[in-house]
Every structure is written in C-alpha cells, then in structure tokens.
Amino acid sequence: MKKLLTLFEDYLLNNLPQSKTFHPYFEKALGDMLKAGGKRFRPMLLLSVIKSNKPLLLQNALPVALGLEMLHTYSLIHDDLPAMDNADLRRGFQTLHKKYDEVTAILVGDALNTEAFNQIVNAPLHNDIKVELVKTLATNGGIDGMIIGQAIDCFFENQKLELSQLEFLHIHKTAKLIAASLKMGAIISEYDLDTQEKLFNFGIDIGLLFQIQDDIIDETQTSQEAGKTTQNDEAKNSFVNLLGLDGATKAADELASKCENSLNQLDEKLKESLSELLLKYIYRHKS
Helix, strand or coil: HHHHHHHHHHHHHHHCCCCCCCCCCCHHHHHHHHCCCCCHHHHHHHHHHHHCCHHHHHHHHHHHHHHHHHHHHHHHHHHHCCCCCCCECCCCCCCCHHHHHHHHHHHHHHHHHHHHHHHCCCCCCCCCHHHHHHHHHHHHCCCCCHHHHHHHHHCCCCCCCCHHHHHHHHHHHHHHHHHHHHHHHHCCCCHHHHHHHHHHHHHHHHHHHHHHHHHHHHHHEEEEHHHHCCCCCCCCHHHHHHHHHHHHHHHHHHHHHHHHHHHHHHHHHHHHHHHHHHHHHHHHHHC
C-alpha cells in the first residue's frame, strides 16, 4: 500500500495544476491544499481496485486518481468558506480564504473542479472507459450527489432532521464520492456490472461510516489533533447532535461491522487489495 501511495504522491507533485499569469499568488494557491496531504482515501480506493485486477493499468489510471483528489479537494475548500463552515484549518494548514482571501478560495475550488474532468479525459485510457468515468464522477460529485448533500446541510442548519433525512444528507454529501471512487476503479479494471454495483453499495456504507466517525472526531478531538477545525457543528445536523456521542458510537460500531462483513464477501483479489487500505480506517472511531 505504501508503494501505491508513493506512486500517487509522486504523480501529484509532478502534475500540480498551473496558471501561468502575472497573478501574484494564484498558481501557488492552486497547489496549496493538494500538497497539504490528507488521507488520499478516494484515489487510493480507486487504485486499490485496479491493483486487484489490472495492475498494469495503474500508471494509466493516475490522472483519474488525481482528478478524484482534485474534485474532493475543491469540495473541502468550498466547504470551509465563510458562507458554509467558516473553518480556519484544513489538513493541518490554514484554509485558503484565511491564508489568501475568499475570492481566491472560491476560484481555486472552481479551477480544481473543472481540472478534475480535464485530467480524466486526457488519461491514456480507452474513450469508452473515460466516458463512463466522467458520467460516474459527475453524477456522484454533482447535483445528484455531493452538491445536493451540501445544499441540504447548509439549508437545514439549526433545524433538526430525522435520522433518515440525516442519512440521505450524508450519503449524498460524503458517501457517494467514496462509492464513485470504488466504481471508477472497477470501470477502469473492467470488472463486470454486478461487481461495480456491489462495490458502489459497499462504498455508500463506508462513506456513511466515515461521516459518523468524523462527527465523533469533531466532538472528541481538538483542531490540532484532527488537523482541521473541530467542535464547529453546534448548528449542524450531525450524528452526534442527533444520537448523542454514545448513540453515534454505537451506530459507527454497527456500520463498521457491516462493512467488515461486506469486505470479507468480496472476490479474494479485491478483498486482499482493499483490506490493506480499509481495515485501518473501519474502526478509527475506537482509537
């Protein structure tokens, strides 16, 4: 897994987005949050699936993995804006609107959003594969996925949602992009449609688990420990706010167990490749 992460990190650092103009800092700002790191969870999911079935395609898939990371990073930059979460820290660094200004943060997010698709369409893969990849990312990262989730999250601040509504919110805002990462890896490595669907559904559970865990982290860790602004969800619809810390922990335990069982039921090659990445995360709310 370390080799896979190193492969991706090297590719990212050698392919940072550029804007060669006389703007004094826009190009630097474009790379700041990408270079800041993070778990690289979504690109690693994609690459792990490919490794299980078509390892010779890993190099060709790196632009797609970078596109995924760009789209995710754009969402974080916009999520941190004053109009949304108004956060000071992300990935252990100042958020872009704090380091530079709000206009720069908005435009860097816009740039990463569009460049994500540019990376995919220029990847050395068959055009039919790239069309499916763009459809999958646009659907789950757009109005039927992450965007409507974010819209619901912002609109219903200070209004208590029911559990089913809260799950809908976070399935769309967080889980669908994680599910898309797995499915995109399956598309590239030419797994059959049933496997693609199974991986997508597995990704929804993983994504929902991650959100519950993040809500627990927000409640129990300092900003320095988490590397991002925490204890900032008082007005938000979070699992901790709805279920309490004990209830959210119980929900995370149950979903973690379900995810582990689903992982064990995958094809042996997929299970082996994904286990190395996922097992250290599935019970992270216990650490």
